[in-house]
């Protein structure tokens with residue numbers, strides 16, 4: 001019985017178990033290396049005169065989602081399923097880096113929630129590269145300089161990030177995944193700054209909006225300033241006397257800031273959703289979503305006609321957003337997101353009908369639903 005053994009004995013057990021885990025991780029990593037060889041051989045075999053038939057796709061989001069989901073499903077405690085899945089997330093990230101390290105562009109600067117989302121999705125072996133704008137995230141991936149990009153798309157308190165949606169209008173990129181992050185804001189100051197020294201509170205405008213009630217109650221008289229990102233606000237708090245920042249844990253760690261107040265967001269379930277964009281289409285994982293852009297003629301019942309095929313096929317819409325069209329010709333542009341994969345038979349039927357009815361039809365990709 002464990003409780004009758006002394007501490008040294010239990011620690012000896014832990015050491016032995018760690019050794020076994022390490023040996024198994026080594027075997028797993030060697031399998032990943034073998035997978036990489038097979039992927040390369042397949043592409044070479046499909047090509048002509050020694051030239052590969054295309055880019056080798058090492059990262060497989062549908063496979064990763066299945067692995068993580070299975071880990072959660074078979075978990076028997078005492079650790080939480082998500083906690084175990086996070087460990088495997090990192091093991092897979094390291095295995096993939098052996099095959100080929102991924103370059104991931106994200107909306108920076110460092111310390112933003114988008115960086116945290118990129119790390120949550122790809123693990124810490126991915127090389128995350130900060131970009132100044134959503135446009136440059138798209139551009140880096142389209143040009144091939146980065147393999148994938150991560151951009152915010154909606155917040156549960158503040159709504160859509162319309163600039164991300166607008167980028168999809170002209171981009172050849174596909175959505176290859178989604179990441180959900182609980183957004184927890186703190187009031188951050190440089191080390192040992194007393195509350196009375198604060199003369200300005202800085203943050204991205206969305207973060208200020210997400211904490212409006214708390215700031216009104218606790219800091220009604222202090223000036224608020226919207227800056228380009230929470231990461232930038234944190235950098236300012238670290239360097240400019242009197243500045244406090246509203247930002248998250250990553251920014252606090254990166255700039256060695258003190259938390260004057262924690263969890264200051266007005267809505268406790270404040271969540272931001274991010275999209276992962278890439279150049280490849282993703283095969284079905286079994287738990288997928290599909291996003292597309294459609295536009296219909298400006299006539300009565302246009303939206304109803306577009307949505308009716310979903311109702312008839314019993315397919316759940318998870319989002320619909322409208323953006324002003326950027327040409328005279330189109331009256332509405334709808335971003336539609338629903339459960340299922342483009343390769344599913346019922347989805348193929350819906351898509352066929354939509355294509356017939358719309359004057360613009362642009363599939364943005366099918367991708368695994370967020371597991372973590």
Ligand SMILES: O=C(O)C(=O)C[C@]1(C(=O)O)C=C[C@@H](O)C=C1
Nearest residue numbers: 032035059060063064092095096
């Ligand atoms: O199964 C594959 O295709 C792999 O490359 C292996 C593996 C893994 O470690 O499990 C690694 C990277 C991929 O993104 C998916 C899975």
